[in-house]
Amino acid sequence: MSGALVFARKEFFEIFRTWRIVVLPAIVLLFALTGPLLARYTPELLTAVAGSQLSGLELPTPTVFDSYGQWIKNLSQIGIFAIIIIYAGLVSSERRSGTAILVLTKPLSRATFVIVKAAVHALYLTVLAGIGTSITWGVSALVFSEAPGAALWSASAVWLVLALVYLALMTLFSVLIRSSAGASGAGLGAFLVLSVAGLWPPLADYSPAGLLGRAGALASGTVSERLTWPIVISLLASLALVGLAAMIFRRQEL
Amino acid sequence: MTAALEVSALTKTYNGKRALDAIDLSVEEGSIFGFLGPNGAGKTTALRLITGLTRPTSGVVRVLGHDVAGAGNAVRAQLGFLPDVPAFYDWMTAPEFMRFAGGLFGVERSVLTQRAGMLLDSAGLGGVTTRIGGYSRGMKQRLGIAQALINAPKLLLLDEPTSALDPIGRKDVLDMIDSLRGRTTIFFSTHILGDVERVCDTVAVLDRGRVLTQAPIPELKARYGTHKISMEVTASADALAAAIAKRPWAGAVTRENIGTIEATVTDVQAAQHDIPRLVADHKAGLIRLEAGEIGLEEVFLDLIGEAHA
Numbered sequence A: 001m002s003g004a005l006v007f008a009r010k011e012f013f014e015i016f017r018t019w020r021i022v023v024l025p026a027i028v029l030l031f032a033l034t035g036p037l038l039a040r041y042t043p044e045l046l047t048a049v050a051g052s053q054l055s056g057l058e059l060p061t062p063t064v065f066d067s068y069g070q071w072i073k074n075l076s077q078i079g080i081f082a083i084i085i086i087y088a089g090l091v092s093s094e095r096r097s098g099t100a101i102l103v104l105t106k107p108l109s110r111a112t113f114v115i116v117k118a119a120v121h122a123l124y125l126t127v128l129a130g131i132g133t134s135i136t137w138g139v140s141a142l143v144f145s146e147a148p149g150a151a152l153w154s155a156s157a158v159w160l161v162l163a164l165v166y167l168a169l170m171t172l173f174s175v176l177i178r179s180s181a182g183a184s185g186a187g188l189g190a191f192l193v194l195s196v197a198g199l200w201p202p203l204a205d206y207s208p209a210g211l212l213g214r215a216g217a218l219a220s221g222t223v224s225e226r227l228t229w230p231i232v233i234s235l236l237a238s239l240a241l242v243g244l245a246a247m248i249f250r251r252q253e254l
Numbered sequence B: 001m002t003a004a005l006e007v008s009a010l011t012k013t014y015n016g017k018r019a020l021d022a023i024d025l026s027v028e029e030g031s032i033f034g035f036l037g038p039n040g041a042g043k044t045t046a047l048r049l050i051t052g053l054t055r056p057t058s059g060v061v062r063v064l065g066h067d068v069a070g071a072g073n074a075v076r077a078q079l080g081f082l083p084d085v086p087a088f089y090d091w092m093t094a095p096e097f098m099r100f101a102g103g104l105f106g107v108e109r110s111v112l113t114q115r116a117g118m119l120l121d122s123a124g125l126g127g128v129t130t131r132i133g134g135y136s137r138g139m140k141q142r143l144g145i146a147q148a149l150i151n152a153p154k155l156l157l158l159d160e161p162t163s164a165l166d167p168i169g170r171k172d173v174l175d176m177i178d179s180l181r182g183r184t185t186i187f188f189s190t191h192i193l194g195d196v197e198r199v200c201d202t203v204a205v206l207d208r209g210r211v212l213t214q215a216p217i218p219e220l221k222a223r224y225g226t227h228k229i230s231m232e233v234t235a236s237a238d239a240l241a242a243a244i245a246k247r248p249w250a251g252a253v254t255r256e257n258i259g260t261i262e263a264t265v266t267d268v269q270a271a272q273h274d275i276p277r278l279v280a281d282h283k284a285g286l287i288r289l290e291a292g293e294i295g296l297e298e299v300f301l302d303l304i305g306e307a308h309a
Helices: A003-017 A020-054 A064-089 A092-097 A099-104 A110-144 A149-176 A180-197 A201-205 A208-219 A228-251 B043-050 B094-105 B109-122 B137-148 B167-179 B193-199 B217-223 B237-245 B268-281 B296-308
Strands: B003-014 B017-028 B032-036 B058-063 B079-082 B155-159 B185-190 B202-207 B210-216 B227-233 B250-255 B260-265 B286-293
Touching: A003 A020, A003 A110, A003 B094, A020 A064, A020 A110, A064 A092, A064 A110, A064 A149, A064 A180, A064 A208, A092 A099, A092 A149, A092 A180, A099 A110, A110 A149, A110 A228, A149 A180, A149 A208, A149 A228, A180 A208, A201 A208, A201 A228, A208 A228, B003 B043, B003 B185, B017 B032, B017 B043, B017 B058, B017 B185, B017 B202, B032 B043, B032 B193, B043 B058, B043 B155, B043 B185, B079 B137, B094 B109, B094 B137, B109 B137, B137 B155, B137 B167, B167 B193, B185 B193, B193 B296, B202 B217, B202 B296, B210 B217, B210 B296, B217 B296, B227 B268, B237 B250, B237 B260, B237 B268, B250 B296, B260 B268, B268 B286
Parallel strands: B017 B210, B032 B185, B032 B202, B079 B155, B155 B185
Antiparallel strands: B003 B017, B003 B058, B202 B210, B227 B260, B227 B286, B250 B260
């Protein structure tokens, strides 16, 4: 087995043996289970709570697209924040603890160390997104009697691309910034910049900044146009960010 | 004999301060090399440069004939390394870490299983299946040594391998190092003189980033005098110490407690003849005069003292 595979195996085991198997799955599961229920019963809850105060206001009948929208909205904010915070120490935590020294004095290159970490967690995020989407789909079908798959799966896929961009960005920040808190701050700053940039169409059409809006539009059942370029550019940017992280890590002193 | 490790004019500067100042080292294949120095002398910095974890400001490190600056996996595959404070994945067990470490070296599964078991047994960790997170510092140190040997390295680099161990653990580690004599090259840093004296063939003394000397231990002792004299007088100890220091057979002379003088000597018989006369000349009484073999401690203190003077 090559060093890269051995290290990838260690990363997978680390997910299953530490807090990593709890935090993100718990968040995803919570959103997947509560999103459809909240979408379906919010009008009734409001009516029950507010009583006659809302008698003049007619609340729209919830649809399955409200459920999908809730799922994507939750993932786009708290889900991305969680990714930023969790992966802020992806590389730096191994440097701080000293485990990187034992690993990198063995026949495993520094570039492989960084790339394998990013790749394993990209796969983990993909699996989590798949499981979360399946649960949302199933619960939505139960609650709303109908659940067209295309809108939900395409929206989740677009969100996943954005999640991969943030994973790659945090990989880079965790190489550049030794403190996890510092890297988290930089990640949240990047989130703010991308959110604001998404309001400007030229940037939204050709960068990851446009992915959030498009995921939301897809979830609401709207066919989103100009989807290819932001996705292609985001995936390429993710690869470039991880490549840059690996290149910088190779030159760093441990 | 060829050199397993060669260091030439190696310098490392941190924020304008020289942690290592143009050090030269040559470690012969098959030898046990002690890298001795007080805390803060630059030992760990040197080992980080040798393992390629850090880049030198200037100078060259050649490991097994290869320049570390351009060395890749092929060179690392022949190294075993124990850092000063070994850190492990707390969620792993010792056998799992050994399999992980061996896997990175590409050790064949059947060999790995057998070797890991043997090394863990010799590290006193055989049958320990709890997670490493619950280990004491000493257990981690012993696991660190075991993992450094998983690839049967040609060059074993140990940074303060005995510092966290109790006397029994320390003896076990030194016995293990001794048992590897001739089978691999061992370079270990320490501030414990006794460890070097017990197992090393050659020693380099490092102080404040400079190598003060490098030599086989018997040669080093001979260079600084093979014997020492310890004496106690009733009066005029300072004047006597000054007079002894001027004698041709005297090396370093130190004053200890009131009336006590210690000196390294090149000719112990001449010293034994001369000293009573010197004591009489200074109108003092001789309480005690002892001659003994010199230890590495005297050499070390002498070297450090000279460097600080």
